[in-house]
Amino acid sequence: MIIFLMILSNVMSIVGKNMMWNDSLLNLNISGNKLRRDTRAIDRASRDYGKIANIRPDAVLYPTSVNDIVNLVKLSYNSKRPFGVAARGRGHSVRGQAMVKKGVVVEMTSLNTVTRGSRIRIVNDPRLGLYTDVGGEQMWIDVLYATLQRGLSPVVWTDYLYLTVGGTLSNAGLGGQAFRHGPQISNVFELDVITGKGRLVTCSNTYRSELFYAVLGGLGQFGIITRARIRLVKAPTKVKWVKLMYSDFSAYIRDQENLITSNDDGLNYVEGSVIMDYSHPISWETSFSPIEVSRIKTLLTQHKILYCIEAIKYYGYAPTYSNISETEVDNLFQGLSYVPGFIFKKDASYFDFLNRVHVKEIALQPLGLWNIPHPWLNMFIPKSSIMNFNQRVLVDFIHKQNKSTGPIHAYATRRNKWDDRMSAVTPDGEIFYFVGLLHAVVDGDWKSRDILNKEVLGLCKKLGIEVKEYLWNQKTKDEWIRHFGPKWRIFAQRKALFDPKKILSPGQNIFN
Ligand SMILES: Cc1cc2nc3c(=O)[nH]c(=O)nc-3n(C[C@H](O)[C@H](O)[C@H](O)COP(=O)(O)OP(=O)(O)OC[C@H]3O[C@@H](n4cnc5c(N)ncnc54)[C@H](O)[C@@H]3O)c2cc1C
CATH class of the missing domain: 3.40.462.10 (FAD-linked oxidases, C-terminal domain)
Structure with a gap:
């Protein structure tokens, strides 16, 4: 009888936990079958290019609009027990940086499935010059295809292009052209970002610049990039x-x-x-x-x-x-x-x-x-x-x-x-x-x-x-502090400002 009661209490506690997650996620204001908990979706979100980490989320969001992500982050921010949210670009990190334990992974590339191609726009602006506005979920290879069609190109490339714009801009985006132009983050004019409070904010080096500087190279800690405005030049052939x-x-x-x-x-x-x-x-x-x-x-x-x-x-x-x-x-x-x-x-x-x-x-x-x-x-x-x-x-x-x-x-x-x-x-x-x-x-x-x-x-x-x-997340808190050196204070202040509940990209192991 005692054993039976113990098993029952264990089962109840597991069901209770799941109910709680389900309950809060059921409040999510998104339509269709975008929030998935099936094995296929969970398995995929708990693997990356490194083939070492294996961290399982509770659910995976396949957004079809930026608003879907806004609603998810808002829900976490407003709930009594906020859950982690990790944007996943192509999951080409090597140590679980885009994973989250008991939270929600956002499959960013899903934004592209509905509006294929239309989230890359090329503009010749009298003030800024040539640029492209691209969704954070876009792969650099698609940016290359789209810009080359107009004889144009961004100036800095990573060695491999099947990575997303949001993923590389969260690190730096280094390549052999960087000695001349800086890394990819040095060639961004403007961003749209969903902060850890669930607010969609446009920022640049002159407008809400604190968020702009935080997000570029920010390891996903301050916001989810949904659009980046990237400098273009004439492309060679x-x-x-x-x-x-x-x-x-x-x-x-x-x-x-x-x-x-x-x-x-x-x-x-x-x-x-x-x-x-x-x-x-x-x-x-x-x-x-x-x-x-x-x-x-x-x-x-x-x-x-x-x-x-x-x-x-x-x-x-x-x-x-x-x-x-x-x-x-x-x-x-x-x-x-x-x-x-x-x-x-x-x-x-x-x-x-x-x-x-x-x-x-x-x-x-x-x-x-x-x-x-x-x-x-x-x-x-x-x-x-x-x-x-x-x-x-x-x-x-x-x-x-x-x-x-x-x-x-x-x-x-x-x-x-x-x-x-x-x-x-x-x-x-x-x-x-x-x-x-x-x-x-x-x-x-x-x-x-x-x-x-x-x-x-x-x-x-x-x-x-x-x-x-x-691109290395195998660090203790003290090692992160040493890594950032004099920048740590501002990095931590920005976290408190833009993601005070430490919801975003917990797989980087900095604040979580
Ligand atoms: C074969 C190969 C070659 C590479 N070559 C280079 C290179 O030459 N130069 C270089 O700099 N790097 C290089 N990288 C590393 C690569 O830039 C990073 O691993 C990058 O994060 C991968 O992009 P992703 O879209 O797969 O991001 P993911 O691995 O999915 O995510 C990386 C991090 O960014 C966060 N994130 C993802 N999308 C967003 C978003 N939209 N907004 C905010 N945060 C987001 C995630 O939560 C996670 O913390 C290479 C990687 C591979 C596998």
């Missing part, structure tokens, strides 16, 4: 795509820094990567022709670690679509100290260059090498520490571990186009390096890479290298 191989790290960084600080007619994009003798073929070989691969392999047996600058010059602009001469290209790379003869050049369309990672995705999908765990560690390293980082972390530690299976990015970028009033955090100094250990775990053992990541961070701390992690 072609690119000259050049790769330069280095065995000497000091020459590699000297040349990169020269390239990103040279005059305005120089390169349009500069990134760089590290190739180790045991690197998995999928992490680098597909970026080169078979002849180039065999030459690089020979060089690798000699040097064990190589560094590759990837540089792009745009050309073929309307209306003349003129070519770029070999002499013009050679001039761009004159005086650089790459391994003699190890310069590889090719031409590509602007679209194919920007869409390059998706081409790899299509090749890797059928081999089962895309949907695998990705315990990534992305970091910003100050220029003053990059030599030490290379020797002590990349050469003496990571290379000896023989564990790194994905691409390793390492490229210089400039800080002068970042706006310090925004939430995104960078290291001190005008030039800093983006280093990404993009582990792609083919053997399933993501935990050992996770340990490696933590050891890397521990080593940097011991060596006094001031790392700022990017």
Whole structure:
């Protein structure tokens, strides 16, 4: 009898909890079957590109209008027990940043299903110039398609375009064009944002600027972006795509820094990567022709670690679509100290260059090498520490571990186009390096890479290298405070102002 009563009381408490959630969500003023609790919807919302985190929400909202999201957030804000709300773009985070335990995930891309394409509008404004107004749920690839049709383009791109505008603007949106234009967040004129109080607010750097600066790079903590006004310029049609191989790290960084600080007619994009003798073929070989691969392999047996600058010059602009001469290209790379003869050049369309990672995705999908765990560690390293980082972390530690299976990015970028009033955090100094250990775990053992990541961070701390992690939510409250440094006070004040009940994006693990 006692056992029966205990079971009954457990059942009642579970039913009670569910009833409470149901009751409050039933008050939601939205029509149709937009709020789903079926296994398919919940499963999808509790997975991401990282394939590590698995956090289950109570329900998933498939909005068909911005108002649906406003009503959801308002409901949470006004209820006695507010529930977490996480906007999910494409869920291409790697550690559950777009997940929420016992709350509601908003599948942002659902906004696009009803009004397909119509949430990307291109405008030529006498005051602002050319811009596009895009829904926060739109993928950058669709922004590219729409703007190219008019011969236009945004100025900064992430390496992969099947990410949403709201998702990348919540981080920074870094790419090889950022040394020239800043990250994507530096190229936004205006936003529509649903705050944690359920208010839909338009903001810009002159109007409600506190919210504007908070949201850009704000890790989803202050509002859900439903529209972004993004700067456009005339698009090239072609690119000259050049790769330069280095065995000497000091020459590699000297040349990169020269390239990103040279005059305005120089390169349009500069990134760089590290190739180790045991690197998995999928992490680098597909970026080169078979002849180039065999030459690089020979060089690798000699040097064990190589560094590759990837540089792009745009050309073929309307209306003349003129070519770029070999002499013009050679001039761009004159005086650089790459391994003699190890310069590889090719031409590509602007679209194919920007869409390059998706081409790899299509090749890797059928081999089962895309949907695998990705315990990534992305970091910003100050220029003053990059030599030490290379020797002590990349050469003496990571290379000896023989564990790194994905691409390793390492490229210089400039800080002068970042706006310090925004939430995104960078290291001190005008030039800093983006280093990404993009582990792609083919053997399933993501935990050992996770340990490696933590050891890397521990080593940097011991060596006094001031790392700022990017896209990384594995932090305690104290570590977040240290991460934001002098910006923490304003970050916390803005949270109290725009999301006082700590409803939004709890998966970032900052306030929850
Ligand atoms: C293959 C690949 C390549 C990448 N390359 C780059 C790169 O070159 N440069 C770079 O900077 N990043 C890069 N990233 C990282 C990427 O920018 C982030 O993971 C980004 O968050 C992914 O966008 P998403 O739409 O999938 O966002 P999600 O993972 O769905 O969400 C990310 C965070 O933003 C919040 N969020 C989502 N939508 C909104 C919104 N509309 N308003 C407010 N908050 C929102 C979520 O709640 C969550 O906290 C890459 C990722 C992958 C998988």
